[in-house]
Amino acid sequence: MDSMQVNKGVAAVLVAGITFFVSGRVATLLVPEQTLTKSAITVEMPQAPSAAAPAPVLPFANLMAASDANAGKAVFAAAGCVACHSVNDGGKAGVGPNLYGVVGATQGARPGFSYSASLSGKGGKWTFDELNAWLTKPAAYAPGTKMSFAGLPDATKRANVIAYLNTLQATPLPMPAAEKLASASAAPAAAAAPAPAADEPLPVLLAKADVAAGQKSTMQLGCIACHSFNEGGKNGLGPNLYNVVGREKASHEGYVYSAVLKGKGGEWSYEELNAWLTKPAAYAPGTKMSFAGIANAQTRANVIAYLRTLAAEPKPLP
Numbered sequence: 001m002d003s004m005q006v007n008k009g010v011a012a013v014l015v016a017g018i019t020f021f022v023s024g025r026v027a028t029l030l031v032p033e034q035t036l037t038k039s040a041i042t043v044e045m046p047q048a049p050s051a052a053a054p055a056p057v058l059p060f061a062n063l064m065a066a067s068d069a070n071a072g073k074a075v076f077a078a079a080g081c082v083a084c085h086s087v088n089d090g091g092k093a094g095v096g097p098n099l100y101g102v103v104g105a106t107q108g109a110r111p112g113f114s115y116s117a118s119l120s121g122k123g124g125k126w127t128f129d130e131l132n133a134w135l136t137k138p139a140a141y142a143p144g145t146k147m148s149f150a151g152l153p154d155a156t157k158r159a160n161v162i163a164y165l166n167t168l169q170a171t172p173l174p175m176p177a178a179e180k181l182a183s184a185s186a187a188p189a190a191a192a193a194p195a196p197a198a199d200e201p202l203p204v205l206l207a208k209a210d211v212a213a214g215q216k217s218t219m220q221l222g223c224i225a226c227h228s229f230n231e232g233g234k235n236g237l238g239p240n241l242y243n244v245v246g247r248e249k250a251s252h253e254g255y256v257y258s259a260v261l262k263g264k265g266g267e268w269s270y271e272e273l274n275a276w277l278t279k280p281a282a283y284a285p286g287t288k289m290s291f292a293g294i295a296n297a298q299t300r301a302n303v304i305a306y307l308r309t310l311a312a313e314p315k316p317l318p
Contacts, residue, residue, distance in 0.1 A: 058181075060132050063159035065178035072164030075157050078281070078292040079149070083226050083237050087168050095225045096147065101169040102126055103162065118144040128176060131162050139220075150220040202274050203318040205301035214306030217299055221291070229310055238289065244268055245308045246315040260286040270318055273304050 076082065084095035091098040097113035107130070108120035119142045124130060134141045135158045137151040152158045166172045199205070218224060226237035233240040239255035249264045249272070250257035261284045266272065276283045277300045279293035294300045308314045 058155075059179045060129065060155065060159065061176040062178040062181070063155055064128055064163065064176050067156075067159040067163035067175070069160065069163040069167050072157075072160030072162065075152070075161050075292075076164055077290050079152070080222055080226070080291045081149075082290055084149075084222065099165060099168060103128070103131065103166045103169065104173050116142065116144055116146045118142040119146075128162055128173075131165070132158055135161060148219050148222045148224060150222075199297040202270060202297075202301065205298055206270060206305060206317050209298075209301040209305035211302070211305050211309055213299075214302030214304070217294075217303050218306065221294070223291075231310075241307060241310060243311045245270070245273065245304070245311065258284065258286055258288045260284045261288075270304060270315075273307070274300055277303060 081096075086092055086094060086098045087100055088098075089100045091100060093110070093113040097110040097115075102110070103126055105126050107122040107124055107126055108115040122142065126134075132155075135152050138145050138147045138149055139151075152161065163175075166175075218229075228234055228236060228240045229242060230240075231242045233242060235252070235255045239252040239257075244252075245268060247268050249266060249268055250262040264284060268276075274297075277294050280287050280289045280291055281293075294303065308317075
């Protein structure tokens with residue numbers, strides 16, 4: 001290769017470089033570079049729904065100020081309290097003490113009743129607040145108490161019951177004054193409550209029922225105050241429940257049933273017991289049973305599964 005060809009190659013490279021440089025400068029002058037003020041592509045991201053603010057809890061004083069003694073009397077009867085307590089002046093103690101004049105009285109000190117050590121050791125007064133705490137969950141308020149009642153989770157119902165108890169004395173105590181609340185306009189709007197989930201079919205609930213939990217529920221709900229469960233057990237305020245699953249309704253010997261229950265006919269099948277335990281007053285309007293019922297479907301199934309075991313030959317599950 002001679003020097004002429006080398007020179008031509010070098011010249012070509014230099015010309016190409018100069019051309020590239022000059023072209024770049026000209027392009028920059030014609031189309032100046034700009035900084036973007038926003039992204040060229042916008043991606044919309046879905047917003048997660050904000051959690052609904054919980055409903056404000058009213059102070060108990062406000063619930064008492066707005067309480068309904070008549071509604072409380074109805075709850076008192078529906079919860080089965082009348083099976084264990086008398087409420088008249090001078091009434092006798094039963095499974096539980098007489099409750100006339102209980103509001104404002106000394107705890108664990110009613111004459112004629114033997115209290116548990118946990119309650120008789122409290123020593124204070126049955127104020128509105130103390131009664132509210134007691135009725136919420138007796139077993140938590142006084143561990144070891146003789147009272148088998150599970151409690152009233154609804155604060156408004158507790159206030160109504162206490163208002164009714166307050167009427168059971170010559171001079172009822174004055175109601176507490178309601179506390180001042182923040183204006184409603186300052187509170188966030190509450191989201192609509194989700195629809196409750198449908199209950200599973202009874203055969204499914206019975207298949208997974210817990211017999212021990214069912215037996216515990218009968219004690220917590222106070223069933224043992226009215227019924228015996230052993231074979232040959234005596235009737236009380238309610239009939240003996242041994243062999244009740246599959247038994248003819250209103251047929252236990254020695255017990256006087258209401259006309260509405262005697263008129264039902266048929267046997268206590270699993271479905272019929274489930275309907276009865278849901279709300280006795282709706283199943284047999286006019287029934288003598290004051291028990292309000294069991295709202296939770298699985299708890300009902302557990303109780304029925306326990307009742308099923310109270311037989312020499314338990315009825316097959318559906």
